[in-house]
Amino acid sequence: MNAPLRRAGVVVLVLFGLLFANLNWVQAYKADEYRNSDYNPRVQISEYQRQRGSIEASGGVVLAQSTVTGDELKYQRTYPLALQYAHLVGFKGVNLGSSAIEKLENAYLQGNADSQVADRWLAMLTGKRTSGGNVLLTLSPTAQQTAFEALQNKGNVRKGAVVALDPTTGALLAAVSSPSFDPNPLVSHDTKAADNAAKQLEQAPNKPLLNRAFSETYPPGSTFKVIDSAAALVNGEQPDSVLQGGTGYTAPGTTHVIPNAPGVVCPEQITLKDALRVSCNTAFSRLAAEGLGGDAIKKMAQAFGFETQTTFDQDPKNVLRVATSETGAMLGPNGELDKPTVALSAIGQSDVRMTPLQGALIAATVANRGSQMRPYLIDKELAADRIPTYVAKPQEQRRPINQQTADVLRDMMVSVVENGTGTSAKISGVQVGGKTGTAENGNNPDHGWFIGFAIKNGKPVAAVAVFLEQAGSGGSHDAAAIAGNVMRAIIQERGSR
Numbered sequence: 001m002n003a004p005l006r007r008a009g010v011v012v013l014v015l016f017g018l019l020f021a022n023l024n025w026v027q028a029y030k031a032d033e034y035r036n037s038d039y040n041p042r043v044q045i046s047e048y049q050r051q052r053g054s055i056e057a058s059g060g061v062v063l064a065q066s067t068v069t070g071d072e073l074k075y076q077r078t079y080p081l082a083l084q085y086a087h088l089v090g091f092k093g094v095n096l097g098s099s100a101i102e103k104l105e106n107a108y109l110q111g112n113a114d115s116q117v118a119d120r121w122l123a124m125l126t127g128k129r130t131s132g133g134n135v136l137l138t139l140s141p142t143a144q145q146t147a148f149e150a151l152q153n154k155g156n157v158r159k160g161a162v163v164a165l166d167p168t169t170g171a172l173l174a175a176v177s178s179p180s181f182d183p184n185p186l187v188s189h190d191t192k193a194a195d196n197a198a199k200q201l202e203q204a205p206n207k208p209l210l211n212r213a214f215s216e217t218y219p220p221g222s223t224f225k226v227i228d229s230a231a232a233l234v235n236g237e238q239p240d241s242v243l244q245g246g247t248g249y250t251a252p253g254t255t256h257v258i259p260n261a262p263g264v265v266c267p268e269q270i271t272l273k274d275a276l277r278v279s280c281n282t283a284f285s286r287l288a289a290e291g292l293g294g295d296a297i298k299k300m301a302q303a304f305g306f307e308t309q310t311t312f313d314q315d316p317k318n319v320l321r322v323a324t325s326e327t328g329a330m331l332g333p334n335g336e337l338d339k340p341t342v343a344l345s346a347i348g349q350s351d352v353r354m355t356p357l358q359g360a361l362i363a364a365t366v367a368n369r370g371s372q373m374r375p376y377l378i379d380k381e382l383a384a385d386r387i388p389t390y391v392a393k394p395q396e397q398r399r400p401i402n403q404q405t406a407d408v409l410r411d412m413m414v415s416v417v418e419n420g421t422g423t424s425a426k427i428s429g430v431q432v433g434g435k436t437g438t439a440e441n442g443n444n445p446d447h448g449w450f451i452g453f454a455i456k457n458g459k460p461v462a463a464v465a466v467f468l469e470q471a472g473s474g475g476s477h478d479a480a481a482i483a484g485n486v487m488r489a490i491i492q493e494r495g496s497r
Contacts, residue, residue, distance in 0.1 A: 043359050047342040050074035052130035055101055057087050063089045064102065066131075067220060069189070077187040083180040084148045085396040087211040088139070088320075088377070091183035096189045096198055101135060101377070102189035106320040108133040108381055113380070115389040133389070137382040140164075143174035143462075146489040150482040151178035159206065159469035161213035162481075164486050167364035167453060170373030173490055175357075183210040215321040217353035217465060221437030221476075222261075222279045223449045224301075224348030226362055229412060231292050233405045239273035239412055243292040249282040251289050251340040258285045258343060261438055266423075273362065274411050277420035279346045279436060287341040288346030294330040297346060299328045303400035306354075306360055313395070314378045318483070325358040326351065348439055352418040359451040359465030363434065367453035367460035370406035372398045378395035413452070417480075422450060424477050425484035430491060431455040434483065436476035448475020452485040462490040 017173060052075060055064035063085045066075040077092050079085070107113040109133035113289070136339025147162035157179050164174040184195035203207050245266040248257040258281055260266050264278035274284040288297050302308065306325045311318050319438040325399045328351025332338030344350040357375070365372040372399035380392035402408070413433030434452020440445055448471035453463040464486050466479040486493055 019426055020294045045496065047110060048075050048217045050111060051075050051131035052092070052109075053111070053134040053382075055105075055109070055135045055136050055137065055235065057085070057141045057144065057361040058379070059141060060136075061141045062094075063137070071189055073189050076189065078184050079187075082182045082184055084144055084176070085139075085182045086183050087177045087213065088137070088175055089183070091186045093187050094189055094195055096186055096194055099160060099264045102190055103377070104315055104332060104369065105381075109446075113381075113383075115289065115383075129349045130384040133384065134268070134382040134386070135200075136382060137377055138166075138171035138379045138392070139175070139377075140173040140490060140493055142489045142493040143486055144176060147176040147482070147486050148178075148180075149173045150485060151176060155375055156431075157206075158471070160471070161211075161467045161487060162464065162482065163213050163360040164462055164464045164490060165360050165373075165375060167368040167463045168373065169455060170375045170397075171379070171394070172375055172377045175377075175484060177179075177210065177212040177214075179206050179208045196471065205425065211321065212449045212467065212469070215323050215358050217323050217325055217355050218447055218469070219352060219439040219441070220348040220354040220359065221439030221447065221449050222281070223285050223359055223362075223435045223437035223451045224335070224346070224352055224354070226366070226409070226413065226435050226451070227301050228284050228288060228292075228297060228346050230271065230304075230401055230405065231296045233408055234270055234288060234300065234401065235292060235296055237272055238371055239271065241272045241409060242269050243272055243275055243280075244268065245270040245275065245280045245283040245286075247282070249324065249343065251343040253283070254340040256340065258282060264428065269390075273415060276412050276435070277415045277422050279416075284346045287345035289343040294342035298327050298330065299340065300400065301325075301474075304365060305358055305398065310355075310375070310453065310459060311360070312378070313376050313392070313456060314373055322357060322378075323355050325354040328352055348437060356465040356467045357451065359467070360463050363413075363451040363453045363465065364460070364463035365400060366406055366410050366433070367455060367463050369403045369410075370399050370401040371396050372400065382385040410453075411414055417452065421476065421479045424481040425487075426450055427454060427488050427491070429456075432487065434480065436480055438476050441470060445470040445472035446475060448477075448479045449472060450476060450479035450483045452480070452483050452487070453492060456491055461494060462487040471480070 052066040058177050069076045090099045092100040092102040109132045188194045212288045219291050246268050250257050260281045309324050310322050330341045345352050374395045376392050378389045407445045417425050417432045417434050422434045432454050437449030439447040448468040451465045464483040466483045468475045468479050
């Protein structure tokens with residue numbers, strides 16, 4: 001055989017080898033992915049021959065369900081409370097894939113989870129096909145509705161988010177992102193109409209598909225002073241420790257003056273507790289830059305969950321797209337901690353960014369005496385016959401401060417609501433603590449924040465974060481009022497049980 005033929009033979013053998021390897025890769029490793037793809041037409045038709053399970057809020061309030069149709073796809077997915085729960089429940093489209101809980105719990109809702117193997121075997125033997133499983137969420141319909149309606153603001157939809165947790169368990173009680181969207185058009189069996197609906201949402205200037213509660217981070221403003229206060233207490237300061245305040249603070253090496261917010265009266269000498277109560281920028285900036293240092297601030301923030309991916313127990317792949325809160329580098333051009341940057345970071349500016357979920361976790365941790373519970377959204381998985389196959393178990397995920405420090409900080413945050421900047425969050429007969437925040441946003445109007453908690457009869461019952469995007473003057477006051485209403489709704493609902 002001559003040389004050209006040998007070379008051609010080698011090339012053919014190599015090509016056959018590559019083809020064989022690719023065939024094995026597809027059949028052995030990618031088969032399940034292709035078989036279960038949302039975009040596989042045969043899978044779509046097969047899935048729609050079986051009734052998909054429901055997604056429900058606490059008390060059995062239906063958030064997603066499948067009803068019988070007369071077309072080739074036997075069942076139609078519908079969302080009765082579409083706008084209120086869209087970012088949490090998500091959607092299960094014919095040709096658009098799926099999102100949020102619909103995606104996370106797809107196998108169970110469809111009846112294909114490992115825990116449902118007995119049902120599948122029974123169906124094979126009897127020929128009777130049961131519906132998929134049902135997913136019960138921890139959400140309080142009362143709290144969710146209260147938060148949603150507050151962000152509608154009498155028809156003038158605000159951009160923002162509300163997150164509410166049970167501090168003692170980590171159960172998510174409410175999570176609203178505004179503006180929201182209606183997922184019903186996205187699950188239409190008319191795929192062209194569904195595509196057009198998706199394009200309109202993607203191109204909308206107010207970005208309704210963004211989950212501002214979980215997936216976006218924002219400068220936290222003065223709510224970050226809770227972290228500063230925790231760091232100060234851990235490093236030996238007391239609530240009555242005297243700090244230097246004043247009308248302005250200029251960090252070493254800069255000419256930029258950090259002022260207090262309009263209307264804030266901060267004397268030259270002020271206690272740590274009063275500095276938090278009135279939200280004294282100058283005292284906290286100086287304390288961080290010239291006292292505690294950036295390392296102490298960053299370490300405490302990380303202890304509360306900054307720089308760590310927060311995911312729900314049932315969501316290891318972060319299907320719900322929870323963003324990571326960040327403190328920023330706090331470094332200067334020489335790579336060392338930069339005091340002016342530390343001073344700005346201490347009041348929640350510079351490169352500090354936080355999700356509303358993280359804000360709620362900070363408040364919940366303080367209310368729960370230093371124990372931060374892992375947040376969870378799925379309470380139970382219920383088989384077609386409503387028998388639970390999974391029940392959530394609360395779990396502590398970190399303890400950033402001890403009980404004594406938490407109790408002191410809790411008292412300081414209560415003073416903010418009783419006679420400080422957060423009075424609009426007051427609830428009669430309930431101990432409420434919190435911290436307001438106003439965050440500069442470039443040339444745009446300021447953001448408004450409030451994080452806080454409610455304690456009834458000595459027991460923490462709710463922790464809330466409210467974020468109002470570009471709320472402008474009075475935004476933090478409005479945020480505190482919304483938080484108070486949401487916590488009041490939770491307390492009233494639990495009192496009726």
